[in-house]
Amino acid sequence: MSLFYFVALLSIFFALMVIFAKNPVHSVLYLIITFFTFTIHYILLNAQFLAVVNFIVYMGAILVLFLHVLMYMNLNNEGSEMKSMLMKVSGLIAGMCLLVTLVGSMKTLAVSDPVNLQDADLGLVKNLGKVLFSEFLLPFEVSSILLLSAMVGAVLLAKKEPKSI
């Protein structure tokens, strides 16, 4: 119980640090720690498969690529140029809209108890696989088609470059 609140506090703290860090590389490193706290949340919910997949895909692959790209760009110089006032105001409005939408949608959901599990074994690999390939087969296949199309799109974008090294 108290462990959940402690980890939740850590998640929020590091998520805030992602925004407030001046250096973009530091931001990504804080984001890595944030994802790590998510992994802990999944383990607390006994969703071992989800936890380890989150660990591999987000921490091990996506954020390595983020860091990789950031290291290519020389963003090391301190004091990046100030954004214009218009950008700041529009960013603020967009962020507030997102917040309102999120809070509104959360309120309509029945609030579940994050600490007590309804079905403790649901997150284990065997059960997850069975559920994915029977009850949720269609959404599963549709999302994989979505990923495939995204991949094809990425390849197409990369191909537009002239073919010289």
Added chain:
Amino acid sequence: MELAFVIEKFVLITVVFVLTLLVAMYSTLAERKIAGFLQDRVGPNRAGPFGILQPLADGAKMFFKEEIIPTESNRFLFIAGPSLAILTACIGSAVIPWGQKLTFGDYVVDLQVTDINVGILYIFGVVSLGVYGVMIGGWASNNKFSLMGAIRAASQNISYEIPMGLSIIALLMVTGTLSLKEISEQQSGFVNWNIWYQPLGFLIFLICAFAETNRTPFDLPECETELVGGYHTEYSSMKLGFYLFAEYINMFVSSAVMATLYFGGYNFPFMYDLGLSENWITIIGVIMLFAKIFFFIFFFMWVRWTIPRFRYDQLMNLGWKVLIPLAIANIVLTGIVITVKDLL
């Protein structure tokens, strides 16, 4: 949680940790001895008989050397880099089953630190985290060569993780479980070893293991001829030691994983036909597992002193254009064989 359980796990973790460090320590000596043998030299033989104290001398030297942190570097991340490298190297061994059960009277000790039901994926995750130590260290050094090494390490790890994962998927289709303990139990005897079912998968896994541990022919991140020292150019003293040591620990852990996944783990031929008691089978099994691990460590070194380093574009071509298609073909082939077998 009773006290006996805590003590048992604590002792087990300590033993595994000490063994890991010990093996890694003597791997450094073995590497130089094997290099000497392959190049027709003697190798280190001054410290103690056959140079057996050489790792201690090296370690002491590392500790006493002057430690330099570049002024323009990011101090915290500069220290975090090698710490992360050695941490991720060490935690991989937690899920490896070192042996079967040992029975003392009526107290049974399981020779595995923890049997989580996503064991393989855990190791895969730890391996994929290993690159952060190199990347953070290389970036924090504020040196162009270090940065180049870090970027190379990142792209190499990402590229070779994919065929590694695909080869594991083919293995999982055969075993039907993610738990390393169950995989070991399935391979009892000699004909049940996974290598007979997944030879291609093993080959892909082996090549990827070389790439993930940054061993020659894939040691592009620290390629001396192009990058001075790669990601550890700016490192000195024990921080450099940690980076080098992490490589040997990684080698040990990946050897253990390969032995467990493909070569039967602690199983050895005729293990139940010799009429031995259960404890003896366990003890011989542990010894056999270590024999397999040492063979793989030797193989790592053998390859290092035989094959020259790849060029960077060759490395990428091998990863993306050879290994990934091969791994996918392996999955399809495995699927067809399993389906046909079910139909018959």
